[in-house]
Amino acid sequence: MESPTEPLLLLSETRELVDIGPIKGPRDLWREFKAESRKLWFLAGPAIFTSVCQYSLGAITQTFAGQVGTLELAAVSVENSVISGFSFGVMLGMGSALETLCGQAYGAGQLDMLGIYMQRSWVILNTTSLLLTPIYIFAGLILRVIGQTEAISASAGKFSLWMIPQLYAYSMNFPISKFLQAQSKMMVMAAISAAALLLHTFFSWLVILKLGWGLVGAAVVLNASWWFIVVAQLVYIFCGACGRTWSGFSWKAFHSLWGFVRLSLASAVMLCLEVWYYMALILFAGYLKNAEIAVDGLSICVNILGWAVMVAIGSNAATSVRVSNELGACHPRTAKFSVIVVVITSFLIGLVLSLLLITTRNQYPSLFTNSDEVKQLVIMLTPLLVISIIINNVQPVLSGVAIGAGWQAAVAYVNVGCYYVFGIPLGLVLGYKVNLGVQASIAGDRIRKWGGEPEDIVDEIEK
Structure with a gap:
């Protein structure tokens, strides 16, 4: 276990480093690229692993549900993408305010504030969870009102009621994650998430397929897995492993809440606009002919895209x-160069993942469903899916730049234009007027990703 003085020593050593100098040639570029890559992968490797493991909890539940039947797969898909997806976007977005505050406070040596920031975020996110709970309670009615089929609405509504504990796990987990990330404590998060994933896979197989508990059993296991992550991380923090950054509960957590709420809301808007876009795709698929097949096929593609995005979110x-x-330590050139390195690296990772999907396009759909119709639809959508993965692997990384610099509000405006003014209307026109169906949703996703967000952020960095 790390001693309480080690973070201070590491911080002292970091702050003695100067900002990188101007890069004057290929040799300087290669030297700095290697050095920055080592620093990034020390953080990104465990962060990517953690993100993939945590995302896989819901994806594995969805996979086992697909082995039961198309209705069960559609129900879990709609709940994961629409009900939990809505809450996930809110919680992750609001929790991301800590990436700005904790990261800059740690870089500036204000270690005592990290624990206070995390507690403030708990107060805000748990209050938000109370406000979101009625969405879970009335999920079935809400889905029927917005036009989902009776069968899908009823099954997804039942599953949503059982998933309320996951909402409160989100409100605890995301502040904890940002608190630990700011201190580069990625390995403990990775270890806990790996243990949760292994347990979740075994118990999901046991209760869904062997014991036949269906959607109720799936919900119980998924809730338990998320709370396992939360409790294990809290034990690590409370045992003194974080040194000065955690000094116990404090009434200071209730001070300056409004300013914290404003930054949290800006972060939430920025990330919610991204997460909710996929929620909209699943909803629109439910309005197409043969809704169960359309929802299942698109949800499998979005599920796979989500795994790829988790790689990018780890890099984020x-x-x-x-x-x-680096900004907290007054090293702007190092911060700028870090962005260049991670964008190049993320693009190459996306390219490798896409090649893997193309080469296995006739095999991987069988992991998610037993339906031949759904398999054929997924095979048909794979070329569009891989293009989305390549682009998607870069975009969340650039959002990470915005969060680190505190530009959440500006990026929210860009996201509104790219996702909703352009992307969704194009998908609706192609899907319903031109009759391209689900392909249109994936195409709309791909085209909207070519919006101005990456250039806007990079231009802002250059200023």
């Missing part, structure tokens, strides 16, 4: 920590 976390730490 590493980038946010690097940028916020």
Whole structure:
């Protein structure tokens, strides 16, 4: 276990480093690229692993549900993408305010504030969870009102009621994650998430397929897995492993809440606009002909895209920590160069993942469903899916730059234009007027990703 003085020693050593100098040639570029890559992968490797493991909890539940039947798969898909997806976007977005505050406070040596920030975020996110709970309670009615089929609405509504504990796990977990990330404590998060994933896979197989508990059993296991992560991380923090950054509960957590709420809301808007876009795709698929097949096929593609995005979100976390730490330590050139390195690296990762999907396109759909119709639809959508993965692997990384620098509000405006003014209307026109169906949703996703967000952020960095 790390001693309480070690973070201070590490911080002292970091702050003695100067900002990188101007890069004058290929040799300088290669030297700095290697050095920055080592720093990024020290953070990004465990962060990517953690993100993939945590995302896989819901994805594995969805996979086992697909082995039961198309209705069960559609119900879990709609709940994961629409009900939990809505809450996930809110919680992750609001919790991301800590990436700015904790990262810059750690870089500036204000270690005592990290624990206070985390407690403030708990207060805000748990209050938000109370406000979101009625969405889970009335999920079935809400889905029927917005046009989902009776069968899908009823099954997804039942599953949503059982998933209320996950909402409160989100409100605890995301502040904890940002608190630990700011201190580069990625390995403990990775170890806990790996243990949760292994347990979740075994018990999901046991209760869903062997014991036949269906959607109720799936919900119980998924809730338990998320709370296992929360409790294990809290034990690590409370045992003194974080030194000065955690000195116990404090009434200061209730001070300056309004300013914290404003930054949290800006962060939530920025990330919610991204997460809710996929929620909209699943909803629109439910309005197409043969809704269960359309929802199942698109949800499998979005599920796979989500795994790829988790790789990018892990890089997002590493980038946010690097940028916020370096800005807090007054090293702007190092922060800028970190962005260049992570964008190149993320693009190459996306390219490798896409090649893997293309080569296995006739095999991987069988992991998610027994329906031949759904398999054929997924195979048909795979070329569009891989293009989305390549682009998607870069975009969340650039969002991490915005979070690290505290530009959430500006990026929210860009996201509104790219996702909703352009992307969704295009998908609706192609899907319903031109009759391209689900392909249109994936195409709309791909085209909207070519919006102005990456250039806007990079231009802002250059200023």
